[in-house]
Structures are given as C-alpha cells and as structure tokens.
Amino acid sequence: MSVRITAPVAGLNGTGVGGLQFENSIAETDNQAIIDYCIAQGYTVEPITDDGKPAGLDELTIAQLDELAAVEEIDxxxxxxxxxxxxxxxEAARKxxxxxxxxxxxxxxxxxxxKDAAGDEVKVDYIGRDVDQVREAFGSAEEYLGAEILTVDEKLTGEPTEQA
Known part of the structure; x- marks a missing residue:
C-alpha cells in the first residue's frame, strides 16, 4: 500500500530518510521499513488512493484497513x-x-x-515536561549548591505518585 508521509518539520524539501523525496514536507512510499521508521519518528502516515489523494478510511478495503492498522500498531x-x-x-485509536x-x-x-549543603532534606515543586528534564535542570543546582537530589516524583493529585 502506498502512503503519504508528512514530516513533522514544516517546509521540508529534499532527500530524507531512506531516499524519500520530500516536497513541502510531503513524500510518498510503499517501503514498509521506511514507513515503520517514519511512524516511530512522529511523521504522519496516510494511505493514498490510486488517484494520489489521501484515502478516507471508508474508501479503503478491509485488507488495506488491516494493513493500515498494522502500520499504525493498532490492535x-x-x-x-x-x-x-x-x-x-x-478512528478511536487515532483519537x-x-x-x-x-x-x-x-x-x-x-x-x-x-539534601542541601547543610544536610537538610528539602522538597520543592518544579514544573517540567518529564523527569529527565527536571533532573537535568536540577543537575546544575547539585553541582553549584552542593545539593544532592534524592527523588523526583510526579505530582498528579497533590501527592507524589511516580518515583523517578
């Protein structure tokens, strides 16, 4: 099945992964290895019809739907x-x-x-995207202030819930 691949970078033109030729961030391929790689890297992958237009799910055959589900890792x-x-x-899985x-x-x-330089345990709230980003941000504080990070816990409902 041929698919249209849209890169997550706007305005991409030129040769991309696996020799894909992107024009305005869009390329087409039927190479399953490249399709799998692009999905893993966050590219948008859409099946296309014989006329080159993106296919709506209703336009696909059962076999194409099964293949699309496999490509998108939908059970x-x-x-x-x-x-x-x-x-x-x-549709539900995509949503x-x-x-x-x-x-x-x-x-x-x-x-x-x-633990601060005096050996006292201190807790602070920090806003971040993920545990690694928080640890990186506090890494310099560890060096600079002589502090030692003990734990980083995600706070979902007022209580730490995920030990990092």
Missing part, C-alpha cells in the same frame, strides 16, 4: 466483524493517540526532594 482484535468495526477501531500526545506535551508538576 484490531475484537474489531474484525466488519469493515465498519475496523474503521471505528482505527486516543492524539489525546495522549496532547497530554504528554503538557508540563507536569514534580516534587523534587533533595
């Missing part, structure tokens, strides 16, 4: 009764993925527990 188990159940499952990506992009509050 169709329990959703193979009909073409429409496949379409519904793919859930988009919502998760949106949530993941939000900053989170972390509780950083550290």
């Amino acid at each position: 169709l188990k329990g959703h193979k009764a009909s073409k429409q159940t496949r379409v519904d499952a793919i 859930a993925k988009a919502e998760q990506e949106q949530q993941d992009a939000l900053d989170h509050t972390y509780v950083v527990t550290y």
